[in-house]
Amino acid sequence: MTAPRRAAVLGSPIAHSLSPVLHRAAYAQLxxxxxxxxxxxxxxxxxxxFLDGLGPEWAGLSLTMPLKRAVIPLLDEISDTAASVDAVNTVVLTEEGRRTGDNTDIPGMIAALAEHGINTVDSAAILGAGATxxxxxxxxxxxxxxxxxxxxxxxxxAAEMRExxxxxxxxVRTADWSQADEALRAPLVIATTPAGATDELAPALPERPAALFDVLYDPWPTTLAARWSAYxxxxxxxxxxxxxxxVLQVEQMTGRAPAPLAAMRKAGERALAER
Structure with missing residues (x-):
């Protein structure tokens, strides 16, 4: 019989996290x-x-706020991708106790855009300036x-984003939020703000908007995303x-690829619908 393996998501607050739903769906499919x-x-x-108390059965951790930077000094190494933004959302653990950090948010964003046919743009706008x-x-x-x-x-x-x-x-050019309705005409808009922050922009949406990537998923759709789709x-x-x-986390932690994207998305959609 194969030895049990463990993984988990850590953060505070954490009760809202959909990660267990997604990862368990992947394990079932695999x-x-x-x-x-x-x-x-x-x-x-x-x-x-918590990290020091983990045994050899642990294979990996997903990290959310406020741990993405706090974990870095506690790791043996981090990937170039994670180092580029000083943020780790994935830790792979070996049975010998070695801890390696990575950031799957960045390639995850690129993959999500590519799935919608967005592989390159000649300009873009970002709404917000936090960690995301x-x-x-x-x-x-x-x-x-x-x-x-x-x-x-x-x-x-603004200074942080320029750095x-x-x-x-x-x-990069920084602009004041009061001018954010200008962003809506960009070939790609990435909204990284908390729930409700972009609602005020929806009435300014042009008749033929290009592409919006709104990083929120609950509540969904946001007011801006709903109008964007309607247009x-x-x-x-x-x-x-x-x-x-x-998907990238599952592949790194289990060593199995490809992870079952469709099954994971379906499980996530079902869980959100039940909230």
Whole structure:
């Protein structure tokens, strides 16, 4: 009999996480009956102790806020992708206890866009400037050939995004949030803001919008995404991102590829519909 393997998602708050639904659906489809995936409420203060208490049966961890940067000093190595934005959302554990960090949000964003036929754009706009915005910037560094405009509410956030742009070697212009309706005319808009933040922009949507990637998945659709779809524009959702980054996590943690994208998405859609 194969030895049991464990994985989990850590963060605070964590009760809302869809990761267990997605990963368990993958295990079922792949026939990994000995694998389990749980969720644990863990913050920066309790993270070191949690990691130190893991046994050889542990294969991997998914990390959400506020742990994506806090975990880095506790790892043996991190990938270039994770280092590019100082954020780790995936930890692969060996039976010997070695900890390797990666960031699947960035390739997950690229894969989600590609699934909707968006492989390259000549310019783009980002709404917001938090941690997700830096991942969006890193994704755009690979697919955007021209200028990226980031719409922010404070000068401090603008300075942060310019620092990320310099580090990622991308051409970025920052603009005040009061001008955010300009973003709606970009070939690709990535909304990284909390729920409700983009509602005020929906009335300014042009008649023929291009593509919107809204990283939220609950509640869905957002007011902006709903109007975008109604006007015939392409919309990529936060569930698309969540599923694609989880696919990469499953493949890294289990060593099985390809992970079952369709089954994972269906499980996520079902779980959201039941909320």
């Amino acid at each position: 026939g990994l009956e000995e694998w389990t995936y749980d969720r644990f409420e863990v913050d920066e203060a309790t993270l070191p102790g 915005a830096s991942s969006a910037l890193a994704a755009l560094a690979r697919i955007c050939t021209g200028e990226i405009t980031v719409y922010v509410r404070t000068a401090a956030r 990320w742009a310099e580090r990622l070697q991308v051409d 015939g524009g392409a919309v990529v959702s936060g569930l698309d991102l969540l599923v694609h980054q989880a």
